[in-house]
Amino acid sequence: MTDEQAAVAGATETRRLEQRLMRERAARREAETIAEAVTRRLFDQQRRLELMQAVATAANYMDDPADAYRFSIERICEHTGCSVGHVWVMADDQPDSGLVSAGIWYPASSSATPFHSGSTMPHLIPEMSLPHRVLVQGRAIWSEDLTREADCPRARAALSSGLRAGFAFPVLVGDEVAAVLEFFQSRVAPADEALLETLDRMASILGRVVERHRGIVRLQQNYELAAQRDAAEQASQAKSAFLAVTSHEVRTPLNAVLGLAEALGRESLTPSQKELNDGILEAGGMLLRLLNAVLDMSKIEAGEAVPLLDDFDLATTLRSIVSIWKPRALDLGIELRLEVAGIGPGRVRSDQGRIEQCLINLISNAIKFTPPNAEVILRASSTEAGARFEVIDGGVGVPEIDRDRIFRPFEQTQAGRKAGGAGLGLSICVGNTRMLGGDIGTDRDELGRSRFWFTCDLLPCEEGGGAATEEVAVSEVPRGLRVLAAEDNLANRRVLQVLLAPAEVVLTLVEDGAQAVEALRGARFDLILMDVNMPVMGGVEAVGLIRADGLANGAPIYMLTANAFVDDVERYLAAGADGVVTKPINVAELFRILAPAPSAPAAKAN
Amino acid sequence: MKGVVFNLLEEAVDRAFGPDTWDGLIDASGVSGAYTSLGNYPDEEMEALVAAASEALALDRNQVLRWFGQNAIPVLAELYPGFFTGAVDARNFVEGINHIIHAEVRKLYPGAACPHFRLHADSSGDLVMDYLSTRNMCALAQGFVEGAGAWYRQSVDFRHVQCTQDGHSHCTFAMNWSAPEARTAAA
Numbered sequence: 001m002t003d004e005q006a007a008v009a010g011a012t013e014t015r016r017l018e019q020r021l022m023r024e025r026a027a028r029r030e031a032e033t034i035a036e037a038v039t040r041r042l043f044d045q046q047r048r049l050e051l052m053q054a055v056a057t058a059a060n061y062m063d064d065p066a067d068a069y070r071f072s073i074e075r076i077c078e079h080t081g082c083s084v085g086h087v088w089v090m091a092d093d094q095p096d097s098g099l100v101s102a103g104i105w106y107p108a109s110s111s112a113t114p115f116h117s118g119s120t121m122p123h124l125i126p127e128m129s130l131p132h133r134v135l136v137q138g139r140a141i142w143s144e145d146l147t148r149e150a151d152c153p154r155a156r157a158a159l160s161s162g163l164r165a166g167f168a169f170p171v172l173v174g175d176e177v178a179a180v181l182e183f184f185q186s187r188v189a190p191a192d193e194a195l196l197e198t199l200d201r202m203a204s205i206l207g208r209v210v211e212r213h214r215g216i217v218r219l220q221q222n223y224e225l226a227a228q229r230d231a232a233e234q235a236s237q238a239k240s241a242f243l244a245v246t247s248h249e250v251r252t253p254l255n256a257v258l259g260l261a262e263a264l265g266r267e268s269l270t271p272s273q274k275e276l277n278d279g280i281l282e283a284g285g286m287l288l289r290l291l292n293a294v295l296d297m298s299k300i301e302a303g304e305a306v307p308l309l310d311d312f313d314l315a316t317t318l319r320s321i322v323s324i325w326k327p328r329a330l331d332l333g334i335e336l337r338l339e340v341a342g343i344g345p346g347r348v349r350s351d352q353g354r355i356e357q358c359l360i361n362l363i364s365n366a367i368k369f370t371p372p373n374a375e376v377i378l379r380a381s382s383t384e385a386g387a388r389f390e391v392i393d394g395g396v397g398v399p400e401i402d403r404d405r406i407f408r409p410f411e412q413t414q415a416g417r418k419a420g421g422a423g424l425g426l427s428i429c430v431g432n433t434r435m436l437g438g439d440i441g442t443d444r445d446e447l448g449r450s451r452f453w454f455t456c457d458l459l460p461c462e463e464g465g466g467a468a469t470e471e472v473a474v475s476e477v478p479r480g481l482r483v484l485a486a487e488d489n490l491a492n493r494r495v496l497q498v499l500l501a502p503a504e505v506v507l508t509l510v511e512d513g514a515q516a517v518e519a520l521r522g523a524r525f526d527l528i529l530m531d532v533n534m535p536v537m538g539g540v541e542a543v544g545l546i547r548a549d550g551l552a553n554g555a556p557i558y559m560l561t562a563n564a565f566v567d568d569v570e571r572y573l574a575a576g577a578d579g580v581v582t583k584p585i586n587v588a589e590l591f592r593i594l595a596p597a598p599s600a601p602a603a604k605a606n
Numbered sequence: 607m608k609g610v611v612f613n614l615l616e617e618a619v620d621r622a623f624g625p626d627t628w629d630g631l632i633d634a635s636g637v638s639g640a641y642t643s644l645g646n647y648p649d650e651e652m653e654a655l656v657a658a659a660s661e662a663l664a665l666d667r668n669q670v671l672r673w674f675g676q677n678a679i680p681v682l683a684e685l686y687p688g689f690f691t692g693a694v695d696a697r698n699f700v701e702g703i704n705h706i707i708h709a710e711v712r713k714l715y716p717g718a719a720c721p722h723f724r725l726h727a728d729s730s731g732d733l734v735m736d737y738l739s740t741r742n743m744c745a746l747a748q749g750f751v752e753g754a755g756a757w758y759r760q761s762v763d764f765r766h767v768q769c770t771q772d773g774h775s776h777c778t779f780a781m782n783w784s785a786p787e788a789r790t791a792a793a
Contacts, residue, residue, distance in 0.1 A: 019629065023632075023640040030644075031642035
């Protein structure tokens with residue numbers, strides 16, 4: 001190889017090495033550029049993660065969304081270099097109620113720019129504004145240059161405050177936008193897609209604060225509602241207790257009135273005196289049943305009511321109701337007529353008090369709404385299961401749209417309010433008829449007259465339909481029976497004395513259970529009558545003691561009570577009583593107990 | 607295509623034929639020749655380099671790619687020894703291609719378009735591999751498999767059951783390996 005050839009070869013070699021070097025340097029520069037971009041990207045990612053973590057942490061422990069928003073706009077402004085952050089919320093926290101400024105700004109101190117003051121006016125949020133677009137689209141949106149939105153007054157206000165670019169994102173509860181957070185900076189900036197993605201994830205994280213807050217508010221409301229309900233229940237219980245006490249207090253003298261009237265009836269009276277006395281007994285009995293029904297209504301309301309089934313003569317009941325109401329109707333110039341179809345004399349079994357209560361409610365309503373010189377008709381007819389009662393009045397009737405409503409408690413028509421009343425009567429009737437297997441409603445009869453009707457089941461009479469079994473003549477009662485009666489009420493003690501006098505019993509009267517127990521320790525008796533409610537020791541307790549100590553010596557114990565509810569009777573029998581004598585005391589019932597076996601014991605004693 | 611593949615090709619060519627040959631391939635193919643493992647380069651540059659090699663060595667494209675695969679494995683083993691030490695033999699290495707090697711590649715080079723291999727053992731115990739890639743570089747895959755066999759000192763029976771180049775929707779390889787010989791020293 002010549003020198004020249006060697007020089008050429010060397011130059012070629014040098015050129016190759018130079019080219020390799022150039023390639024190496026190009027590759028290195030490229031690698032560095034890539035590595036720097038990756039590092040920057042990682043750094044940005046890291047910062048976005050830190051931002052996200054900070055907001056998520058705050059969202060976890062902050063209960064008030066406003067605190068979480070305030071914290072978030074501060075951190076996002078720091079992260080992005082935005083000079084203004086602001087929060088919009090839905091008016092009243094209701095979806096679709098429109099955005100209003102939450103008054104939350106970053107920085108919190110400055111609030112005097114035209115942009116700030118303009119943002120509190122809702123009319124400055126036109127459809128094309130950034131927050132409104134976020135509200136509609138439910139995702140983060142970037143506005144690169146506000147000058148492009150200069151037709152929007154709010155953008156003009158932003159520009160005049162030195163703001164050029166902005167972005168906003170929603171706070172999402174599911175798909176619902178609960179708030180919009182917006183940010184502005186003084187430089188035009190292209191959309192940062194990675195940031196928008198981060199903000200979109202933040203949307204539901206902040207949404208959970210809203211959700212939690214709503215949950216807390218709901219809990220508080222529920223708590224308040226529960227407190228109100230408890231108060232209402234307490235008031236209702238107080239009302240029921242008041243009713244129970246009052247009606248008991250009324251019933252005690254009423255029992256005395258009835259007992260004395262019954263005794264009076266056994267005296268020799270003139271026909272007109274007897275009629276007056278019968279009127280006292282009739283009206284008093286009705287009053288007593290009404291009292292019991294009132295007590296029972298509180299049980300209906302408490303869901304504890306049971307029908308009080310007894311045997312009675314339906315036709316007689318209807319006639320006595322009409323005879324009592326006829327004079328009152330006549331006073332108002334109204335004729336009250338009774339039409340009975342298919343209901344003959346004889347006894348049926350149902351709850352007489354409840355049926356009477358329904359009839360009286362409907363009749364008194366009918367009289368209220370009937371003009372003078374018109375008539376009210378009470379129609380009763382037998383049905384397959386029992387009876388159907390109709391009260392036809394001369395009033396205008398109930399408009400069709402009100403026909404369901406008036407049967408609910410405290411619901412009245414305009415006319416009903418004018419006529420007075422609490423609006424309870426019909427709802428009591430609803431409770432009664434349902435309990436008796438029937439129904440109730442209002443419509444018009446075949447002549448277009450206003451009509452209220454109800455039905456109820458009637459059961460076959462347990463005593464075989466006859467009334468004779470009750471009659472036990474005083475002569476059948478053996479003379480000289482020793483009777484111990486415990487009764488705290490003086491009037492009732494007098495009633496017992498009067499009623500038992502014809503039977504010539506040896507009556508020992510005591511005033512409470514303790515005295516009764518004492519009397520039994522010292523003497524033997526053939527029958528023990530025990531009032532339930534007495535001071536010192538009540539009847540039930542006394543019966544328990546008598547049974548426990550075997551003090552009765554074979555004498556039957558009968559409870560004297562007006563509380564003839566089924567569960568009460570069961571309680572007395574469980575305590576050891578042999579039966580119940582309901583007040584007002586029916587003489588025949590009393591004599592039946594006094595009469596020796598084989599006389600049938602009182603039905604209620606079974 | 608990832609820059610690391612170009613780096614592997616350059617290194618394999620350097621080792622087998624010297625740097626001048628690589629220079630020659632770059633001149634002949636008209637590519638820039640500056641490749642960093644972090645970069646991403648057009649597939650066409652690889653095809654141009656393979657075409658130039660094919661010209662220079664009087665081999666067809668598949669033969670060049672297969673040679674490249676075989677000779678890239680020792681270089682790869684030096685750059686990423688972890689890929690190899692984790693697998694007990696060549697078959698184990700090939701079986702880990704999707705979830706170990708390509709998973710690592712994606713960590714280093716986010717967005718890398720790695721081919722996907724569907725793998726299953728057939729009734730005779732052969733490992734059957736479906737190769738799905740838009741690049742049509744099944745010969746390179748074969749070369750890699752053979753190179754890995756050599757690295758583990760195992761002979762491999764590689765059958766190209768079907769090929770996209772014959773109009774099939776994808777390539778299918780069937781492979782089995784001899785028992786590994788005791789390896790005395792790292793390659």
